[in-house]
Amino acid sequence: MSTAKPLVIGNWKMNLDLVEAVHLGQQLGVLLKNHPAEHTQIVVAPPFVDIRSVVSIVASERIPLGVAAQHVNPHDNGAHTGEVSTAMLKRLGVEWVLVGHSERRALYAMDDAAVTQTLRAVVRSGLNAVLCVGEAPEIREESGEDEWVARQLRSALDGLDERFRELITIAYEPIWAIGTGLTATGEQIHDMTLHIRTVAAALGLAGVRVLYGGSVNGENATSIIAKGDVDGFLVGGASLKAESFLAIIQSCDDCYALKR
Numbered sequence: 001m002s003t004a005k006p007l008v009i010g011n012w013k014m015n016l017d018l019v020e021a022v023h024l025g026q027q028l029g030v031l032l033k034n035h036p037a038e039h040t041q042i043v044v045a046p047p048f049v050d051i052r053s054v055v056s057i058v059a060s061e062r063i064p065l066g067v068a069a070q071h072v073n074p075h076d077n078g079a080h081t082g083e084v085s086t087a088m089l090k091r092l093g094v095e096w097v098l099v100g101h102s103e104r105r106a107l108y109a110m111d112d113a114a115v116t117q118t119l120r121a122v123v124r125s126g127l128n129a130v131l132c133v134g135e136a137p138e139i140r141e142e143s144g145e146d147e148w149v150a151r152q153l154r155s156a157l158d159g160l161d162e163r164f165r166e167l168i169t170i171a172y173e174p175i176w177a178i179g180t181g182l183t184a185t186g187e188q189i190h191d192m193t194l195h196i197r198t199v200a201a202a203l204g205l206a207g208v209r210v211l212y213g214g215s216v217n218g219e220n221a222t223s224i225i226a227k228g229d230v231d232g233f234l235v236g237g238a239s240l241k242a243e244s245f246l247a248i249i250q251s252c253d254d255c256y257a258l259k260r
């Protein structure tokens, strides 16, 4: 882990309706009151339709959670049926946006150009962007992951105005580890984190926070954070249950406290 404070983001994906989302938010509130995370910043990314209610309970019950959107359209407004803008998210109290998650790239034709455009729109609006990168299994089989990830990083971050750098977080999510129960090994994560930090530094983003995502759970989080040199996690499945999400948060918190 670098000296940055850990960050844990729960990506709820297309799960939890309004009632379920509020319930999970409240459960997290109770657990975090009883087991406060002293060092770790926590963010949840609900589906669009749940965001307003989650933001409301977070505010009214003073739950230490930030709220993210899972995606946003880069345009300001206009004829984009079915889409949502950064201004709309800001008005709801959203502070973070996931950009270029591999499911958006693979299932909704989000290419590198669209990722770059979206990332710029997010940071220009003052929101924090979590840039998701990661290779498919066939790329790892051919040992092409370093080059692949470097290309994704350069494409999204090259030429980014200096004033926006502090709004960027990078999440390394190997596609073969997402939702599969297969986590990358501590060594694989360590090597890639180092590589990402090097490429990011060359792009002017020295000290950027690097998260890992891909089948992280309450059992493997401690070992990944210790061996992987990451600053936290982007969590899918295990963020849908308050207890498993809390276990991951506590792993980060404990690890940070030990390293200080």
Ligand code: PGA
Pocket: 011, 173, 177, 178, 179, 180, 181, 213, 214, 215, 216, 234, 235, 236, 237, 238
């Ligand atoms: P997972 O998802 O934790 O369910 O593997 C991670 C992600 O896609 O962000």
